[in-house]
Amino acid sequence: MYSRISNYSGIIRDADSAVIPPDPDNRDWQAYQGWLAEGNKATDPPAAPPPALPAITDRQFGEGLWREKLISFAEYLAFVGPGTVPPPLLAIINTLDDDDTGNPTPRKVALGLVTGAQTYAFDNSLVDVVRQAQGWSEDYLRERWAEWAQL
Template identity: 45%
Template sequence: MYAKINGPDGRLLPIIVRVADNTAIPSDPSNNDWQAYEAWIAEGNAPAEPEAHGPAIPASISDRQFAQALALAGTITEAEALAWAARGELPQAMEDALDHIPDTNGQRFGARMMLAAATTYERRLPLTEQLGALLGYDAAALDALWIRAATL
């Protein structure tokens, strides 16, 4: 059995490989390991493609970025985004979403205060997930919104 290991750039690494019987196949000048690799390819095997990694999801975005991204996504209007970023006036979609948050122990008031006065929004807060769902965003859509907002 032959095993191969790709480096971070996807190219085959010249390493020592251990086979089933625990013997080592060294990377040697006569290229025996490379010949074994080419035989493995000839048998119809193929190296694994390097994993594709998307852009990193920012931990937080600014209030302006959040409002602008929501306006560009069509969740709120541009006028609402400007009023929210400039004066903390919540868009109607946010007010409607807040109506669905329980009004116990000040949860709704706390959420309203956070939305109206925060200067940054944290992606991993439970309230982000809750409000996102109320606005029609699943976790992947929220990640995409955060990524887009970070570029604005």
């Protein structure tokens, strides 16, 4: 079997991942052409992943959560000012694993992040924790994130 390559007229032979250039004198290309003549079709290349989303600032994240009605306006102002974690966000963070050892735990790391972060990256695991806690789909959050990046 063979697979197409995005933006290239060559092909990949699946058996050994060899890249075969579109050269009529190349034996591998000739074998591929014969394979096509038998009625076979190369598989399409995998879909490109969605483009990476930009990191957003503390203010953009806070305003986005406020616009989604997850936090109040007063909580938004407190959040972007001295770094006070709004109770709804703290409730989500408090669901993460923690212990009394003083060692890093998911909860302590998340609390440190939201208390002191100046920017938030979409691929940070805490963002997905919030997404799941709110019942948002990844597509929904991607759309909101892109909007928040424009605030």
